Ligand SMILES: NC(=O)C1=CN([C@@H]2O[C@H](COP(=O)(O)OP(=O)(O)OC[C@H]3O[C@@H](n4cnc5c(N)ncnc54)[C@H](OP(=O)(O)O)[C@@H]3O)[C@@H](O)[C@H]2O)C=CC1
């Protein structure tokens with residue numbers, strides 16, 4: 001089987017990580033690579049690490065250039081996917097790394113993103129119970145945001161088993177700057193970031209807040225409410241999310257740990273660490289993995305779950321390739337590393 005794949009937004013961080021993973025995919029032939037203003041330049045200018053593809057010339061992001069492929073990955077800024085996607089036929093599998101089709105409720109889209117809601121596609125987080133059945137054979141997939149992937153997976157077993165109060169979830173997550181994309185922005189300059197950590201999107205206004213709530217709501221007995229605070233730290237990639245919630249009556253550490261062991265025992269990419277070992281971002285870099293640890297803060301009566309993940313691998317491109325594999329009937333784990341790059 002040879003699957004011809006195009007990547008729109010190939011000069012960006014998500015596009016580059018997609019190509020790193022797809023380069024070692026045994027069933028994939030890499031076709032058109034597109035960009036915006038950088039169309040006409042060689043891929044190697046933007047991603048010198050992608051040696052075998054370095055001479056490929058980026059073309060404009062048009063439906064014509066994306067035609068003739070079995071799978072099209074969209075790694076474009078928010079709001080750019082919907083227009084292109086509607087020009088791609090139903091015979092093409094479209095995997096969107098952007099936010100355009102993640103949220104199911106139009107009013108929530110308008111509140112957090114503004115503009116018209118494009119609709120929603122099957123959500124690309126296979127580890128959600130029942131989600132693989134929705135992704136198998138689907139010709140459209142909305143890949144989650146990076147913070148929602150790690151936060152949802154960190155909180156899901158506790159919420160699903162009623163071990164915590166889902167109305168009082170708290171997530172504080174530090175992220176490397178690649179999460180913000182490659183386009184130049186003043187707050188991402190070396191002088192602003194090096195040696196400094198800064199919170200942003202504080203007070204329930206970050207657009208990933210409703211996505212996390214949407215993910216957990218079907219599994220909770222009460223309305224889900226998340227207080228989410230992202231923090232930019234001086235790293236290129238990686239997210240460390242500290243998630244907590246008041247425990248429900250009767251929850252003890254053994255029950256909490258058992259819920260996570262049961263939930264993720266058969267998940268190839270989600271790893272509950274041995275007791276006493278805490279997640280570190282460097283253990284997940286370049287790997288399609290999430291590493292988790294749970295604790296019970298007896299003094300405050302809160303469950304605390306810490307999770308590490310690479311925002312560009314499981315948090316975007318790895319998750320996207322995992323969804324492609326499922327959607328087109330391949331082994332879900334093809335071309336997805338379990339081994340990280342450390343130190
Ligand atoms: N970075 C991350 O950790 C994550 C990213 N995502 C999502 O993935 C998508 C891509 O993000 P990321 O790679 O970080 O962003 P980048 O800014 O690094 O890359 C954006 C890409 O889109 C292209 N592009 C920009 N504007 C246009 C346009 N108007 N028409 C066509 N192409 C355009 C750029 O081309 P050019 O170089 O020519 O400007 C570039 O190839 C976003 O939707 C993002 O939210 C999701 C999860 C995590």
Ligand SMILES: CC(=O)N[C@@H](CCC(=O)OP(=O)(O)O)C(=O)O
Pocket residue numbers: 097098099144145146147175176177178179180181230232
């Ligand atoms: C560090 C940083 O800026 N991170 C990004 C989130 C990246 C991500 O998950 O992507 P989506 O934009 O596809 O939702 C942010 O907070 O906006």
